[in-house]
Amino acid sequence: MSGNGANRALELLRSLPRVSLANLRPNPGSKKRVRRCTKKKNVMPGTGLWNSYLNVSLFVLKERRRGRGRYGGRKCGRGHKGERQRGNRPRLGFEGGQTPFYLAIPKYGFNEGHSLRRQYQPLSLQRLQYLIDLGRVDPTQPIDLTQLTNARGVTVQPLKRDYGVQLVEEGADIFAAKVNIEVQRASELAIAAIEKNGGVVTTSFYDPRSLEILCKPVVFFLRGKPIPKRMLPPEDLVRYYTDPRNRGYLADPSKVAEARLELAKKYGYVLPDITKDELFKMLSARKDPRQIFFGLAPGWIVNLADKKILKPTDESLLKYYSS
Amino acid sequence: MAAHMLRSLCRPRPGLALLCARFSQRAAAGTEYRSSHSLDKLYPPRQDGTATRTTEEPQPPALDIPMDRLTVSYSRSSGPGGQNVNKVNSKAEIRFHLASADWIPEAVRQKMALMHTNKINRAGELIVTSEESRYQMRNLAICLEKIRTMVTEAIEKPKVVSKETTQKLIERVEKMNRERLRQKKIHSTIKQSRKADFD
Numbered sequence: 001m002s003g004n005g006a007n008r009a010l011e012l013l014r015s016l017p018r019v020s021l022a023n024l025r026p027n028p029g030s031k032k033r034v035r036r037c038t039k040k041k042n043v044m045p046g047t048g049l050w051n052s053y054l055n056v057s058l059f060v061l062k063e064r065r066r067g068r069g070r071y072g073g074r075k076c077g078r079g080h081k082g083e084r085q086r087g088n089r090p091r092l093g094f095e096g097g098q099t100p101f102y103l104a105i106p107k108y109g110f111n112e113g114h115s116l117r118r119q120y121q122p123l124s125l126q127r128l129q130y131l132i133d134l135g136r137v138d139p140t141q142p143i144d145l146t147q148l149t150n151a152r153g154v155t156v157q158p159l160k161r162d163y164g165v166q167l168v169e170e171g172a173d174i175f176a177a178k179v180n181i182e183v184q185r186a187s188e189l190a191i192a193a194i195e196k197n198g199g200v201v202t203t204s205f206y207d208p209r210s211l212e213i214l215c216k217p218v219v220f221f222l223r224g225k226p227i228p229k230r231m232l233p234p235e236d237l238v239r240y241y242t243d244p245r246n247r248g249y250l251a252d253p254s255k256v257a258e259a260r261l262e263l264a265k266k267y268g269y270v271l272p273d274i275t276k277d278e279l280f281k282m283l284s285a286r287k288d289p290r291q292i293f294f295g296l297a298p299g300w301i302v303n304l305a306d307k308k309i310l311k312p313t314d315e316s317l318l319k320y321y322s323s
Numbered sequence: 324m325a326a327h328m329l330r331s332l333c334r335p336r337p338g339l340a341l342l343c344a345r346f347s348q349r350a351a352a353g354t355e356y357r358s359s360h361s362l363d364k365l366y367p368p369r370q371d372g373t374a375t376r377t378t379e380e381p382q383p384p385a386l387d388i389p390m391d392r393l394t395v396s397y398s399r400s401s402g403p404g405g406q407n408v409n410k411v412n413s414k415a416e417i418r419f420h421l422a423s424a425d426w427i428p429e430a431v432r433q434k435m436a437l438m439h440t441n442k443i444n445r446a447g448e449l450i451v452t453s454e455e456s457r458y459q460m461r462n463l464a465i466c467l468e469k470i471r472t473m474v475t476e477a478i479e480k481p482k483v484v485s486k487e488t489t490q491k492l493i494e495r496v497e498k499m500n501r502e503r504l505r506q507k508k509i510h511s512t513i514k515q516s517r518k519a520d521f522d
Binding site for chain 2 (some may be wrong): 169172173189192193196229232250252253254262265266267268269270286288289290291297298321322323
């Protein structure tokens with residue numbers, strides 16, 4: 001012991017740097033932390049690079065407002081007389097008697113039936129290339145919605161009328177990866193960009209229950225229920241998924257091969273022969289239309305704790321799950 | 324319902340290439356899951372696998388353009404667009420020597436040389452550009468489409484109208500005019516009859 005508390009404190013004061021506002025901190029819990037902004041500032045074109053180095057902190061200490069002193073006292077931020085100070089302002093949207101905006105504009109069914117419309121989360125080729133370059137997605141295995149969700153490349157919300165992922169053209173010119181990818185919708189240029197690099201695209205349908213299982217497999221396995229069979233697409237989507245131009249999973253494989261050649265002629269590239277590729281087996285791996293996961297059939301129960309798979313043996317069950 | 328519609332859409336077709344055969348049948352035996360809607364059940368491969376399919380083509384096949392005979396170059400597009408248009412090479416340009424393009428028939432080549440003299444430079448190269456799209460690939464596709472349109476326009480022959488048809492058309496026009504004037508006269512007499520003319 002170098003002496004009593006007072007001496008020790010005095011020693012510290014002599015040795016430590018000068019106490020200033022830069023060295024002080026309020027007592028933990030005395031000040032509330034408030035979230036200031038949620039987005040990073042974008043670089044404005046023409047302002048130069050220095051703007052991009054601005055760090056905008058997300059949290060800021062909020063000062064408690066007390067009714068004393070210059071900015072918290074006297075009128076307390078309420079203004080002078082009138083409805084403002086007296087707290088009697090009219091309802092939101094009231095325009096002093098003039099027909100308000102929300103009543104003057106006629107109704108039109110822009111959002112009619114919005115909760116019944118199918119939505120597809122976009123996945124640009126640029127994002128896909130980014131994920132592959134960073135090693136978050138493995139191009140040597142078939143790329144599925146499960147792989148993309150595990151890599152946190154896309155976030156799909158089946159409960160919000162999302163029916164999967166769609167491939168978007170952004171980044172088509174810089175895309176240079178050979179992948180076997182399965183999405184729910186794909187535009188023509190995106191298909192061309194992937195096939196130009198020797199890859200394979202397939203579009204397939206997942207009904208909402210299967211989609212939820214596909215996106216969160218572990219949560220599903222923990223339920224202990226058998227894997228259900230994937231439902232076939234509804235009437236208005238059958239035409240889409242049987243069309244070889246969309247590389248539908250229910251389309252005739254010979255027609256799909258022809259469509260690949262046609263697309264190569266249209267976009268002016270030489271279609272690489274994937275049969276001669278060393279990864280041909282991986283590239284041609286496809287799921288059965290009733291299957292949700294590669295390697296797992298409907299009807300199986302996956303026990304993660306005991307690392308076992310239970311398969312049905314009853315004839316009626318086998319018949320149901322293979323129908 | 325969907326399953327029924329699906330089955331009605333499928334017809335058995337011969338699977339030709341190794342590619343399509345591989346897609347419909349999986350490599351491993353026994354361990355792969357097959358439902359009643361798997362591809363090899365929807366499109367069973369024909370027993371005579373090497374038979375050529377009689378293709379019914381409603382439209383003539385698109386012109387086959389050999390890419391190695393063309394010179395393709397990319398450059399920056401013009402117009403507004405900020406930093407992106409300054410950096411990204413999206414304008415596609417195709418050049419090829421028209422006189423030595425064997426993939427176009429001779430007569431068509433000469434016709435094209437007459438129709439598109441403004442697009443041919445001193446060295447005899449036909450130049451086609453496109454900067455309509457944000458993507459290089461799409462601009463290239465648009466250029467190829469333009470070349471195909473040029474060839475199609477040069478191939479088409481002017482319609483030969485037979486003498487009888489021209490005669491018929493002239494007669495039709497004259498008949499229409501006669502009828503119109505007759506109706507006009509009738510209308511005129513009606514209006515006249517409504518006038519009260521006091522002498």
